[in-house]
Amino acid sequence: MSLGRATNRENLPWVEKYRPTSLDEVYGQNEIVNTVRKFVEEGKLPHLLFYGPPGTGKTSTIIALAKEIYGKNYHNMVLELNASDDRGIDVVRNQVKDFASTRQIFSKGFKLIILDEADAMTNAAQNSLRRIIEKYTKNTRFCILANYAYKLTPALLSRCTRFRFQPIGPAAIEQRMNNVIIKENIKIDDAAKKALLKVSKGDMRRVLNVLQASKAAVEENEEITEELIYDCCGMCRPGDVKKILKSILEEDFTSAYYTMNKICQEKGVASVDIIEEIVLLLEEYELQNEETRIEMLTKLSDIEYAISKGGNTKVVHSAIISAIKTSFENESTVAA
Template sequence: MLSNKKPSEDNLPWVEKYRPQTLVELVSHKEITSTIERFINEGRVPHLLFYGPPGTGKTSTILACARKLYGDNWRSMVMELNASDERGIDVVREQIKNYAGTRKMFNSGFKLIILDEADAMTQQAQNALRRVMEKYTKNVRFCIICNYVSKIIPALQSRCTRFRFSPIEQDQVKSRLDYIIQNEKVNITNDGISALLKLSGGDMRRALNVLQACHSAYDFINESVVYECTGNPEPKDVEYIVNTMSKDEFSLAYSNINKMRIERGFALQDILTELFKYFLNNRDFSANSRVYLLDKFSQIEYRLGTGGSEKFQLMSLLGSYKIAIGMARNENEMDLE
């Protein structure tokens, strides 16, 4: 026998369950939301281009705008497309053009087309979209959402009012986390919250996903649990890596780090990210040696991103570190002379 009970919100990912429904509920980028709210109140909404890192509120902002524009029936006036899935010119010529070219009966004003992850659209599709935006401005407004604005052709950028969504401030992420922790009765320590904030890097979506994953897997959440759940090296692991690179000779240091990497399941990319944070403001190294080391980090990261072997890149990382130590030592000796 089938139950008539409605699906519970408890089954929803917290990212969706706690997604802000109105512009007032958004915890960050108040200058952007206030500007857009003024556009809506004055009835002069332009085409919009939202860009910035993931998890900074771009999609939540435009959905809140849609609710303010159209009320409870906003879905009938909004077309959402994820351009990373449907990114070819046929989508622009068929779905988008057909939707933009028709007017809704008994509804005044314009419809809204949201193109998420638009930086994945092909050049042909973007060029076709430029003409559609010009031709159907009376019927429709576009909101183009992307992570990398450089991948959007200048012709589209010039037709939109651009807003950059920067990473969310830690205190703003924390205020939202505190509300969810209290609402979901999450048993988490202060160092666990600090680890969440550190790993999220201003990405609200990542913070909520990690928090929900930890809550599902553990009854008690602390710093170690957060790092274990995400697979990131803990601060004590980073200290161990730095110590063995500094004190042990090359082959032993390589063996120690590689053993830890395999046993703990760390990706070299994650180790590199944590080392970057460690050395960025480390005053034990001279400015020149830090510049050299950080430059080498960027080269290793690029090679890892293009399919380079983790073993060879670990050797490169270790060799670069040894050279940086030598540079710092030579500079100190010259200063003493």
């Protein structure tokens, strides 16, 4: 039996296998963890709202907290709902009603309702929710999870104590990453670790997914390299972006366009990622005329916005090249 369980856990994707089982295993969110623990110790848990970018530990923190509060009573005392499931507010209302109104046989205290991905709810649904929250406040606490607080209605916001989950800091990510590397017996060089930290951008889910994919791609005793990390997440290598930028600045439009398309096609890189890397690289450039930088960043951010609305890759590539070329042409005329 226990062997069976162990094997099951082995087969899980690493994001689930390494999901924190207690608040101590939540990395890089110490202030939030300490505050919510204090609420529980004082027996004054308010309705909570956790919001912030993906993979920063919102779901993990509330589940770990609930496990600490309820232990083996978890399933009687906690209701997990996913608001982005294709269900109307009526279903949510009925489930909450059934759950909140059943008697608590096993333990005293509040029941907890976790409402994940609440920013996917319509405004009408959110408005109904605030009634529901009020109605059951006597014996129930809600924890609302969302990526964007601005997508929630003010009425809902004002009923909760808000916590913003920041992207996890590099030191915390590194610590967690090193744990997993040891547990999974992974061979990985330092450059690859650095690359992984860089591509993660504070998202722990991404670290675990890329690490698992890279491990699957190498032989038993082979080392994971920087190249492989970039390959596994379809990100552009810094060297490639330098090549693209050099070509834009030093060659004519057609050559720059050719270089950019070729690299993007070969490495499967998305245009948004190129823009992001180019912006980082450009920060290091000393310009004679600061206006050049302002003009260029404005143009690039417009292009980035346009990509989010859907755009043709080739048109986007031409736009990036034009944006940089025209801005730099102004620079040289001013310099002359």
